[in-house]
Every structure is written in C-alpha cells, then in structure tokens.
Amino acid sequence: xxxxxxxxxxxxxxxxxxxxxxxxxxxxxxxxxxxxxxxxxxxxxxxxxxxxxxxxxxxxxxxxxxxxxxxxxxxxxxxxxxxxxxxxxxxxxxxxxxxxxxxxxxxxxxxxxxxxxxx
Amino acid sequence: xxxxxxxxxxxxxxxxxxxxxxxxxxxxxxxxxxxxxxxxxxxxxxxxxxxxxxxxxxxxxxxxxxxxxxxxxxxxxxxxxxxxxxxxxxxxxxxxxxxxxxxxxxx
Numbered sequence: 001x002x003x004x005x006x007x008x009x010x011x012x013x014x015x016x017x018x019x020x021x022x023x024x025x026x027x028x029x030x031x032x033x034x035x036x037x038x039x040x041x042x043x044x045x046x047x048x049x050x051x052x053x054x055x056x057x058x059x060x061x062x063x064x065x066x067x068x069x070x071x072x073x074x075x076x077x078x079x080x081x082x083x084x085x086x087x088x089x090x091x092x093x094x095x096x097x098x099x100x101x102x103x104x105x106x107x108x109x110x111x112x113x114x115x116x117x118x119x
Numbered sequence: 120x121x122x123x124x125x126x127x128x129x130x131x132x133x134x135x136x137x138x139x140x141x142x143x144x145x146x147x148x149x150x151x152x153x154x155x156x157x158x159x160x161x162x163x164x165x166x167x168x169x170x171x172x173x174x175x176x177x178x179x180x181x182x183x184x185x186x187x188x189x190x191x192x193x194x195x196x197x198x199x200x201x202x203x204x205x206x207x208x209x210x211x212x213x214x215x216x217x218x219x220x221x222x223x224x225x226x
Contacts, residue, residue, distance in 0.1 A: 035215075037163075045155075045163065045206050047215040063214045064120075097162055104210040105153045107174070109162035 002026040002108045004098050009113030016088050016117070022081040022098030022110055030054060030076040033101035036083050038094035039112075046094070048072075050101070051081070066092075088117045121145055121209050125218030131226045136197045140221045142207035144188040151211035154183055154192045158203045166205075167192065197223070 008020040022034070033056075036048040049062040049072040060072050071084040081098050095114050099106040122145040132138050142152065150170035155163035165174045167183035170190055180195040194201055202225055207218040 044220040045157075045208070045217040047208075047217065050215075061213050103168070104151060105165055105168040106155075106163075106208075107165050109164075111162055 002100065004100065004108060004110035006096060006098055006110045006113035009096065009115045011116045011118065012088050013119050014088060014090055014117055017084070017086045018088065018115065020083040020085070020096055020098075020113055020115070022083075024079045024081065024098075024100070027100070029074075029079040034072075034074060034081045035099045035101055035106060036072060036081075037097045037099055037106070037109075038092075039097070040091075040094045043094075048083070048096070085115070088115075090117050093117045120214055121148060121212060121216055123207055123209055123216055123218035125207055125221055127221060128219060129222050129224070131224050132197050133226045134197055134199060136226075138194040138197050138201075138223060140192045140205055140207075140223075142190040142192070142218045144190070144209060147188055148209045148211035150185055151209055152183075152185070152190050153208045153210065154181075155206045155208065156201075156203050157206065163206065199225075 003025045005023045012018050033052045035050045038046050051072040052059045069087045073082045093116050095112040097109050097112045099109040124143045126141050152170045154167040156166050157163040166177050170185040171183040182193045184191045205221045
C-alpha cells in the first residue's frame with residue numbers, strides 16, 4: 001500500500017526556518033518525481049515545488065512565492081522527501097502535503113503537516 | 120502563469136442531482152488537466168487526469184471533458200459521499216496552478 005507521511009510541522013516565528021519531511025513506503029520511491037503542495041487555512045490548493053528523480057539529475061521547480069526561500073530535496077536511500085523552508089513569512093502558514101507524481105499527475109498524497117508562522 | 124478560473128465557487132445540490140463544475144484556462148493547456156476531490160481535513164484525491172480519463176477506482180458517475188480551454192467535471196447522480204470540494208489543476212507548464220475550488224454542499 002502506498003503511504004506518504006509528512007512530519008516536522010509546527011509553530012515558527014517570522015524569519016525562521018523549518019524542515020518538513022515526507023516518509024514514503026509501498027512503492028519504489030526513487031522511480032518517482034515528488035511534489036509539495038500547500039493549503040492555507042480555509043483556502044485552496046497551491047503548488048509549491050517539485051523534485052525529479054536521479055535520472056533527471058534531481059532537478060527542481062518552484063512556485064514564485066517560495067523560490068529562493070524553499071528547497072526541495074530527497075534521499076532515495078531513506079525513501080524520504082524534504083522541504084527546507086527559510087525566511088518564513090506569515091503567509092506561509094498552511095498545511096503542507098507531499099504527493100507522488102504518476103505520469104504528470106499527483107496520484108497519492110500524504111495526510112499533511114501544519115506549519116504556523118506567527119510571532 | 121496560467122490562470123484557472125473555476126465556477127461556481129459554491130453550489131448546493133441534492134442527492135441524485137446532476138452537477139457540473141467548469142474550469143477555464145487562461146491559455147491553451149491541451150488536455151493537461153486534472154480534477155481532485157477533497158473532503159474536510161483530508162488530502163486531495165485524484166479523480167480525473169488528462170482532462171477525461173477516470174483514475175482507477177473512481178466511480179463512473181464522474182466524467183471529465185474538454186472544449187478548447189474550457190474543462191468540465193460532471194457528476195451524473197450526486198451521492199452523499201460526493202459532498203466535498205473539487206479542484207482543477209493544470210500540469211501543462213510551470214508554475215503548476217490550481218483552480219480556486221468548488222464546494223459542493225447538501226441542499
């Protein structure tokens with residue numbers, strides 16, 4: 001069974017940093033591109049970023065709102081995906097989901113982890 | 120960036136109703152569009168990809184279609200478990216974008 005489990009969310013002050021993790025199981029993690037998507041409280045979905053697989057040099061893509069502040073990385077040996085978030089702003093407050101890419105689409109999602117940025 | 124305008128943002132319907140949600144792209148995206156369903160407190164679930172292909176395990180009452188840059192999600196006969204929010208997403212080009220969502224509530 002495919003499982004994605006996010007962790008690492010919490011309360012951070014503006015300007016702070018945090019790293020989210022996503023533990024994958026039930027599939028060959030290294031074969032898949034992976035995305036992060038977030039959802040602010042009571043709002044819609046916002047795509048955050050992507051990391052491709054080793055065969056594609058682990059290249060990344062980012063939304064303009066996070067580019068230069070967030071970094072997506074992965075450790076295929078640990079079946080884990082990460083989102084390093086720096087220079088956090090109050091508008092980064094959201095539930096963060098990791099999701100598996102299948103063809104071009106997000107076919108499995110984790111349950112999400114909540115990040116709150118507040119002083 | 121490609122904007123996706125989803126309508127309506129809210130709709131009230133009864134069990135058994137036929138429901139249609141529209142997603143209009145600001146420029147051509149071919150058929151690179153997905154529909155997701157999200158229930159409160161849960162992660163989104165992929166319903167339809169490539170504009171009209173039903174994801175495995177999704178009931179056949181869900182259908183997707185495309186006409187140019189206008190995409191439609193139709194639920195042929197609304198069931199109690201279908202009351203949820205629905206989002207379209209374009210995967211044609213970066214940055215990937217989502218529509219604003221449609222909340223389907225019980226009338």
